[in-house]
Amino acid sequence: MAKGTPCMALLVLLVGVADRVVSTATDGLLPNGNFEERPDKSQLNGTIVKGRFSIPRWEISGFVEYIDGQKQGEMVLPVPEGACAVRLGNDASIRQKINLTRRTEYSITFSAARTCAQAEKLNVSVIFDSGLLPIQTVYTSSGWDSYAWAFRAKHTVVWLTIHNPGVEEDPACGPLIDSVAIKTLSRPRRTNSNMLRNGDFEEGPYIFPGSTWGVLVPPMDEDDFSPLPGWMIMSDTKSVKYVDAPHHRVPHGARAVELVAGRETALVQEVATVPGRSYRMLFYVGDAANGCEASMIVMAYAARASQQVQYDSHGVGGHKRGKMDFVAVDKLTRVVLQSMNYHMKPDGTLCGPVVDDVSLVSVRKGAARRLFR
The missing domain is CATH 2.60.120.260 (Galactose-binding domain-like)
Structure with a gap:
């Protein structure tokens, strides 16, 4: 040092x-x-x-x-x-x-x-x-x-x-x-309706009841245990922010993740897939009603596919649904969510789009059940 x-x-x-x-x-x-x-x-x-x-x-x-x-x-x-x-x-x-x-x-x-x-x-x-x-x-x-x-x-x-x-x-x-x-x-399990663990981010670190600023989850090595079970935060120095419904607008349930560091950080999960099989990923993109006004873009990646979802935030809450279809090319596929731009609130602090309720299913009827472990 x-x-x-x-x-x-x-x-x-x-x-x-x-x-x-x-x-x-x-x-x-x-x-x-x-x-x-x-x-x-x-x-x-x-x-x-x-x-x-x-x-x-x-x-x-x-x-x-x-x-x-x-x-x-x-x-x-x-x-x-x-x-x-x-x-x-x-x-x-x-x-x-x-x-x-x-x-x-x-x-x-x-x-x-x-x-x-x-x-x-x-x-x-x-x-x-x-x-x-x-x-x-x-x-x-x-x-x-x-x-x-x-x-x-x-x-x-x-x-x-x-x-x-x-x-x-x-x-x-x-x-x-x-x-x-x-x-x-806890260790949330994959289900028949979602191949991703903790896709709704309901399981995560303790948030102080009186805290209005959420909890930062810093980047981690792939072998580390995550405060967001199922998810890795990939970055050199930047974090994502874990937010709750009592203090922020959350698209689904009680917890969500705000991508506050632009391209410098990504939310990642690795999931078992069958090469050649088709999959569909759904997720919410919104804002936390924290005064972050911007044209926000979240990019989703999986296998060789990518999908850009744009959300125009007025800083008062709201969300839209994103969708990405892809064909697996390997037995393990990394699902990635990343904010493409940097955003700031009027007080100069970093902010960004909120992502929530991320799900992944096989689009081949009956196939998903055999994949879940």
Whole structure:
């Protein structure tokens, strides 16, 4: 990591001797996941946390600050949930021991914000094993974004660690962290009416009830577990946004995906097909009623086929149906959805078309049933 470019890493580590209280993972905030349980005043030197176990339910290491309506110079440091958050300086970390079910998949959702004037250079990453998931772009006008990351539990007790391995001249120029939550992920099955898993995006990461900005799902390696079961996010550095019906207009059901990074990211799923057989893919394209006004284009790809769907958004909600027919050329076919243009809201934040209710069927009567496993 280059000097002057801070980053954050999320790690799940195997626990050793059980020397601290273990939290049992249930969907929602981790115990004191919003840091509203405060350190004792005797454990603070201004904003700097002195004791290793000073923040209830968390263990800290390195330069960690407890932010409670604080200012950095003339800049106010608001937090997205409640009044408090933590800031991780150079090589600082916070961690909590949690109890899981082995071989079960989980998604972590957490909020992060950059703080210092050098914010444009901030490179925030989520790392697990050898996987690096960069999340360096800010997608909200507040500066806070929520991110999701998924894993399969290999042990019943693990440390959940959030670590900033960055090196800054000012150790206080690290990211703010707030609202750390966990969710157990199910594994949606393919059905007789849809060869795609989780085509309606109803299964996904935890979304904070009061959050109006959704959850970013960063790019991942093909072997990583996805916070959107069944789907991969293919990109170098950009994310897609997972949105919910209470805060956005969703074409179908309660959840959808907003393609906020133009051509730089794609939503991908691989499905078993029979070479030479014909298939039909259906999907919705719309807008999230978040003020994103633009002529939007979503491109669908599969095998040798592609289909462009244009949707003229007025930023107030709405959708249309897209369709693509193709003939499989291999036993495995990648289905891809991608926004072809970049869009911004009036406040300058990135936005894009919403996709939802993606289905794939064999158009040969009776053939689909034999393909589903």
